[in-house]
Amino acid sequence: MSGLTSIGPNISPSTRRKPSAASPGSKARRELILVWCFLFPSLAVFFLYRILPLIWNLVLSVQKFSIFGQSEWIGFAHYWALLDDEVFWMALKNTLLFIASAPCGIVIALMISLMVNTEIRGRNIYRTIVFLSYPLMTVAVGIIWRWMYDEKVGLFNFILRTIGLIDTPLAFLQSFELALPAVLLANLWQILGFYMIILLAGLQNIPQNLYEASAIDGASRTVQFFRITLPLLRPSLFLAFVVGIMTSFTSFDLVYVMTQGGPSHSTELLVTYIYKAAFELSRIDYAATLTVVQFVLLVTLTWLGNRLSGGEAGAGRN
Amino acid sequence: MSQNMQPPSVKSLLSNGAKKRTSSHALPTWLLHISLLLISFCLLLPFYWVLKTSFTGENIFIYPPSLIPQDPHPFFYIDTWYYIPFARYLFNSVVVSVLAIVANVVFNAMAAYALTKHFKGKSLVITLLLSCLMIPFQTTIVPAYLITGKIGLLNSYLGVALPTFSTIVCIFIYKASFDAIPTSLIEAARIDGLSELQVILKIMIPLSSSAVASNVILSFIWSWNNFLWPLIVIRDPLMQTLPLGLSRFLSYHENTTGALYAFCTMVLVPGIIIFLMAQKEFIRGLTSGATKG
Numbered sequence: 001m002s003g004l005t006s007i008g009p010n011i012s013p014s015t016r017r018k019p020s021a022a023s024p025g026s027k028a029r030r031e032l033i034l035v036w037c038f039l040f041p042s043l044a045v046f047f048l049y050r051i052l053p054l055i056w057n058l059v060l061s062v063q064k065f066s067i068f069g070q071s072e073w074i075g076f077a078h079y080w081a082l083l084d085d086e087v088f089w090m091a092l093k094n095t096l097l098f099i100a101s102a103p104c105g106i107v108i109a110l111m112i113s114l115m116v117n118t119e120i121r122g123r124n125i126y127r128t129i130v131f132l133s134y135p136l137m138t139v140a141v142g143i144i145w146r147w148m149y150d151e152k153v154g155l156f157n158f159i160l161r162t163i164g165l166i167d168t169p170l171a172f173l174q175s176f177e178l179a180l181p182a183v184l185l186a187n188l189w190q191i192l193g194f195y196m197i198i199l200l201a202g203l204q205n206i207p208q209n210l211y212e213a214s215a216i217d218g219a220s221r222t223v224q225f226f227r228i229t230l231p232l233l234r235p236s237l238f239l240a241f242v243v244g245i246m247t248s249f250t251s252f253d254l255v256y257v258m259t260q261g262g263p264s265h266s267t268e269l270l271v272t273y274i275y276k277a278a279f280e281l282s283r284i285d286y287a288a289t290l291t292v293v294q295f296v297l298l299v300t301l302t303w304l305g306n307r308l309s310g311g312e313a314g315a316g317r318n
Numbered sequence: 319m320s321q322n323m324q325p326p327s328v329k330s331l332l333s334n335g336a337k338k339r340t341s342s343h344a345l346p347t348w349l350l351h352i353s354l355l356l357i358s359f360c361l362l363l364p365f366y367w368v369l370k371t372s373f374t375g376e377n378i379f380i381y382p383p384s385l386i387p388q389d390p391h392p393f394f395y396i397d398t399w400y401y402i403p404f405a406r407y408l409f410n411s412v413v414v415s416v417l418a419i420v421a422n423v424v425f426n427a428m429a430a431y432a433l434t435k436h437f438k439g440k441s442l443v444i445t446l447l448l449s450c451l452m453i454p455f456q457t458t459i460v461p462a463y464l465i466t467g468k469i470g471l472l473n474s475y476l477g478v479a480l481p482t483f484s485t486i487v488c489i490f491i492y493k494a495s496f497d498a499i500p501t502s503l504i505e506a507a508r509i510d511g512l513s514e515l516q517v518i519l520k521i522m523i524p525l526s527s528s529a530v531a532s533n534v535i536l537s538f539i540w541s542w543n544n545f546l547w548p549l550i551v552i553r554d555p556l557m558q559t560l561p562l563g564l565s566r567f568l569s570y571h572e573n574t575t576g577a578l579y580a581f582c583t584m585v586l587v588p589g590i591i592i593f594l595m596a597q598k599e600f601i602r603g604l605t606s607g608a609t610k611g
Contacts, residue, residue, distance in 0.1 A: 031437070039429050042484035049462055120351065250455075256546075
C-alpha cells in the first residue's frame with residue numbers, strides 16, 4: 001500500500017504523454033532499444049570471454065605467435081607437431097580415461113540416490129552429506145586427498161597395511177601406475193553428490209502410479225527397476241554422463257594441486273597441458289592448437305551424449 | 319529438491335498403494351540405514367582426517383598414525399594467521415566474490431527481462447546463449463589472457479571477476495521465474511503508472527526472490543572456488559585470492575603439515591557454512607541449470 005504514494009504523482013505525466021506516444025512505431029522502437037541495452041552487458045561478457053576466444057584460438061593455432069612483433073601465418077604446422085607430441089597423446093589418453101571413469105561414479109550415485117529416494121528417516125541429512133563435497137574449493141579438496149594418499153601417514157596406506165593387503169607403504173601420487181587412479185578417486189569423491197542430485201531429480205519425475213500399476217500386475221522390484229526406473233531415468237543418466245565429460249575436460253584444479261600432471265605426465269590432462277604450454281612454456285600458439293583439438297573433442301562427445309539421451313542436456317557448471 | 323513430485327491429493331487417493339510401497343522396500347530399513355551410514359562415514363572421513371591433522375599436526379616418524387586426536391591444540395591456526403597474509407587473501411576473495419555476485423544479479427536479471435519481451439532476433443540470442451553454454455571457460459584461457467592483457471586488467475580484481483560477470487544458466491533461471499509472473503499483474507502495474515524500471519524493481523524482482531537467491535549462491539560458490547583464472551591473471555602475491563594462497567602455501571611449505579591443514583580448514587569453513595545455509599537455493603539453481611540449460 002505504501003507504494004501508492006510514489007505511484008500517485010506518476011499518473012499524470014504518463015497520461016499526458018499518452019497521445020504523443022500513441023504511435024505504435026515509437027513505442028516499439030523504445031522497447032527495442034531497451035531490450036538491446038538490457039542484453040548488452042551480458043552479451044558483451046560472453047562475446048569477450050566465450051566467442052572471441054573461440055575464434056582467436058582458431059587464429060592462433062595457425063600462426064606463429066609473438067607478443068611483440070607481427071604474428072605470421074604458418075598453416076597447420078602446429079597440428080602436425082601435435083601428432084608427434086607424446087605428451088599430447090598421454091594427455092588425451094588420460095582425459096579419455098577420466099571420461100571412462102564417469103560411469104562407475106554414476107552407478108554408485110544411482111545406488112545412493114535409490115537409497116535416499118525412499119521414505120527413510122534422515123534422508124535429507126544423508127543427501128547433504130553426499131552432496132557436501134561438491135561445492136567445496138577444489139584446491140582444498142586436492143590438498144585433503146594428497147594427505148590421504150601420503151606415503152608415511154596417509155589414511156589409505158594405514159588402512160591397507162592394517163588389513164594386510166600391502167606390506168610396504170605405497171607412494172600413490174608418485175607412482176606412474178597409481179597416480180591417475182588416485183586422482184580419479186578424489187574426483188569421484190567430489191562429483192558423486194552432483195551425480196546424485198541429477199539422478200534424484202530424475203527419479204522424482206517418474207510418476208509413482210507406474211510403480212503401483214505394475215505392482216498390481218505382479219511385477220517384482222527387480223522387474224520394476226529394469227522396466228520402469230532405468231528407461232525413464234535415461235535422460236538423467238546421460239545428463240550425468242555429459243557432466244562427467246565436462247568434468248574430465250575442466251578438472252584442472254585437482255590435478256594441478258595433487259600431482260601437477262606428474263609423475264612424468266602420467267596424470268596430465270588436456271586442460272593441464274594447455275595451461276603448461278601457454279603459461280609455463282610460453283607457447284601460446286601451441287596451447288591454442290591444443291585447445292582447438294580439445295574443444296572439437298568436447299563438442300563431439302557432448303553432442304553424442306545428447307543424441308543418445310534423446311533429451312536436452314547441457315552443462316552443469318557455468 | 320526433497321519435495322515429492324506427486325501432488326498430495328493424488329497421494330492420498332492412492333494411499334493404499336503408497337502404504338504398500340513403503341512396507342515393501344527392496345532392502346529392510348535397518349539395512350538401508352547401515353549402508354547409508356557406511357557411505358556417509360567413507361565420504362566424511364577425508365574431512366575428519368584433515369581436521370584432526372590441523373589440531374595435532376603429524377609426526378611422520380610414528381607409525382601407526384593415531385586415529386583419535388592426541389592433545390589437540392589451536393597453535394597451527396594461530397601460526398597460519400601470522401605466517402601468511404590470511405586476512406589479505408580473505409579480503410581479496412571477498413572483493414572478487416562481491417563484484418561477481420553484484421554484477422551477476424544485475425546483468426542476468428536485465429538480460430532475462432529483455433528475453434521476456436518479443437523482439438526480432440530473440441531466438442538468435444537464445445541460440446547464441448545456449449551455444450555459449452557449450453564453451454567451458456577452461457577452453458578459453460589462452461585468448462582470454464591475451465584479451466585481459468589488452469584491456470589492461472591483468473593483476474586486478476576486475477580482471478579476475480570480469481569473465482564471471484554474467485552466467486548463462488542464471489539468465490535462464492531468471493527468465494523462467496519472470497515468465498511465471500502473470501502478465502495481468504504487470505499490465506495492472508503499468509496502468510497504475512509504474513515505469514519499466516519500477517515494474518522490474520517493485521514487481522519482477524521481489525516475486526523472483528528464489529531466482530535471486532539461487533544466483534547469489536551459485537555465483538558466490540563459483541567465484542569463491544575459482545582457481546585457474548586467478549592463477550593466470552594474478553601475479554602480485556598480495557592480490558592473491560584464497561585458493562591461490564593455499565596452493566602457494568602448499569608449494570613453499572610442504573612439510574609444515576599442521577599449518578597447511580589449518581589453512582585448509584580455514585578456507586573450507588566459510589564455504590561450507592554458506593553452502594549449508596543456502597543449500598536448497600544452490601541445488602535448485604544447479605539442477606535447473608543442468609536440465610534446462
